[in-house]
Amino acid sequence: MIKFLPLRASRIALLPLLTLAACSSEPEAADLPYGTVQQMMANEVQPTTDIYWGAVRFESRLEPDGSVVEEEFEPRTDADWAKLVEAARKLQGFARDLQSEGYAKGRGDDWPVFANALEEVSKKAEQAALDQDPDAVFEVGGTVYNVCSACHQMYPPAQLEAATGDARST
Ligand code: HEC
Incomplete structure (x- = not known):
């Protein structure tokens, strides 16, 4: 019996190490339906949000004669509005996925x-699109931006400027 003790002791000592190693390993692909957070942001979250942000916008254009023309864009057809509703719903889905074990880990x-x-803000975004209310879409779009930025301030992306600064100024 005595001679097994060192072995058992070392196995016990090893266990916490193994558990630690398991915890810090990369999450399984199945837990990350859109790849890493970086991939999910770049390939899913940003393009979907761009659809929403781009729907109601103001653009100034310099005419050849030197005058500045202000142009306002907003959804016109039911199909246009449906695209916005869809984008807002997708964003809710991504937000839920971000809360999942795979993405929240660590x-x-x-x-x-x-x-x-x-x-929550994506639900408001959906409602504004369902109401076909351009002002509300524009306003809630600003709030979406603040929510994105709040998380990026705590978890800064490599190119923070490219990520959020540009998106809003177009
Ligand atoms: C819960 C936190 C969180 C929220 C909310 C969030 N992001 Fe991110 N985002 C991150 C993290 C973390 C990274 C950095 C990923 C990395 O570089 O590993 C990131 C990176 C990015 C990037 C850079 C991707 C790249 O190519 O490197 C873009 C673009 C982006 N986010 C867009 C958005 C937009 C748009 C929203 C809001 C609709 C948003 N994010 C909301 C956490 C968040």
């Missing part, structure tokens, strides 16, 4: 709070 307690804020 992040702070504030992560699900930020992700949940995105889900």
Whole structure:
């Protein structure tokens, strides 16, 4: 019996190490339906949000004669509005996925709070699109931007400027 003790002791000592290693390993692909957070942001979240942000916008154009023309864009047809509703719903889905185990793993307690804020604001975005209310779409679009930025401030993307600064100025 005695001679097994060192072995058992070392196995016990090893266990916490193994558990730690398991915790810090990359989450399974199945937990990350859109790849890493970076991939999900670049390939899904940003393009979907761009659809919403681009729907109601103002553009100034310099005419050849030197005059400035202000142009306002907003959805016109039911199909246009339906695209916005769809984008807002997709964003809710991404926000829920961000709260999932796979994406929340290793992040702070504030992560699900930020992700949940995105889900809530996306619901408002959906409602504004269902109401076909351009002013509300524009306003809630601004709030969406603030929610994105809040999370990026705590979890800064490599190119923070490219991520959010440009998106709003177009
Ligand atoms: C819950 C936190 C969180 C929220 C909310 C969030 N992001 Fe991100 N985002 C991140 C993190 C973390 C990264 C950095 C990923 C990395 O570089 O590993 C990132 C990176 C990005 C990037 C850079 C991707 C690249 O190519 O490197 C873009 C673009 C982006 N987010 C767009 C958005 C938009 C638009 C929203 C709002 C609709 C948003 N994000 C909301 C956490 C968040």
